[in-house]
Amino acid sequence: MGTYATSRSPDQGVRIAYDKEILRNGWLLVDTWVPALILCSAYVSTVKVFLPRYMKDRPPLDIMSFIRAFNLFQVLANFWFAIQVGRRTYFGGSFSWLCQGVMGRDDPVTLDLLRLLYVYIWVRVVDLLDTVFFGLRHKWTHVSTLNVSHHCIVLLFGVYGVRHGADSHMTLVVLVNQCVHVIMFTYYFFASFGDRFRKYLTWKRYLTGIQLAQFFVLGVHSVLPLVFPCPGLPAMHSIVAISSMTFFFIMFARFYVQTYGGVKQELSKIPVSFGCKLLVENKSL
Template sequence: MSQGVDHFFYTNFEILPDPRTKDWFPVTNFNLAVVLVAAYLIFCLFLGPLLMKNREPMQLKNSMAGYNLTMVLVSAYVAFESFMGGWGTHYRFFCHPIGAPDDKNSLRMAKAHYVYFVSKFVELMDTVFFVLRKKYSHITFLHVYHHGVVVLMAFCSLRYLPDGHGTLIVLLNSLIHVIMYAYYFLAGLGPKMQKYLWWKKYLTSMQLVQFLFTLSHAAVVFHPSCNYPKPLVIVLMINSGMFLLLFANFYRKSYKKEKNEEGESHIKSKKSKKNK
């Protein structure tokens, strides 16, 4: 399958694997990425719930705390390296081409991109924790689609376009994940932290802004003066558009639910005062 993917990109778009990253494991094998995503789907949607059917939900408090804190640190590292490797130093915001194979800064960006890619495999544990804790309501189409597709997208971007214009998503997504996993870590410390987590409702808003920004930034490559491979950018834009619609729908439903709960709470409060 890996050779077939390479052949597809070359014959249709004249894009070859980048010489710097094509031999980095597991970017060498598209089959492995597909198998792991397939195993993730089978476990989280079928096998996991079946195994947990007659078992009590696992608590996993310490394991999740360690996992969330680790993801904060990994995401912060990727954000820092992608900033120093290009976006905060010499990258041109409106169009930056693929760097030369011997360029040290471009290699630094590619290495940050590699850690980002590997972290997407690790993030599949988000859903595994939901299964083991029997939090099945959290395993939505948005959640599963997001985690599965991002692994495959990250594989293609790292193998064929590991630096340059398209890597802004590496920086933005890593920054969002620093905040997101920090929230999960703090929330896992118990009810005493709830008063400090007022910013939870802004997480989805930040993700929506990220996708809007990514779409706008990706569109720049279609200017005639921009020498950056366009086919994968089109795929990126389609995927970002899909995420935007799904997250917007999630935000709308969550906001509506929150407003309804606030309204019910207000009515109960009024009734309580009248009874007194």
């Protein structure tokens, strides 16, 4: 079983992962919630209000070179971070697959992992450009509520984790998501070349299947600490993860059915208050 600080009570609840001295030393976005909330508000306002107004009477921009560079960056960054996180946790570290309590805040291994996860938050900040690129190309149907909300939720999820202990059972959410991003953005990179690689990219529908499998597996994994004793892990960690995975599973299941067909009668009964209209090109976490 993984390690955790035995001096903490298992029901202590959510706590700040770093001492204030460490947080004040350049840890933007995690010292308080204010910067992250401001960033998300600015992002939503930009892609839903200001960018549509700015581009209303302007032609779509030819920014395919920037998009390819963006996709390639996402592939390389997520691949590197997945290796680094994996070797510090489940593949080379002491993390338990079934129950991993929050590690000690003063432990050097813990701080190394949390610093790594903190830097990864900035990869997710760069990921916000995904929606901006859609707007600059007049792909307004891609600037869906789901596309916008998932970027904000994932960013806030990362901030929550670093503030309150991502060095725990929830680390698997980050690791699996990084691996899925490698697959996704590899596809998007080659798809950006058009007909040149089209014959090799006939598996697009399976991207959504991979995403659904991700949400389901991580949702089940997040339930385990609520069913079985898991010392050192606040219940709020599981609640936050389960809520996020459930939201995305429902929305992408509906998207899959609407796009590729399936058991429409069943999933169409799921209430949707977000007004999203998704296309195949929409990207996930």
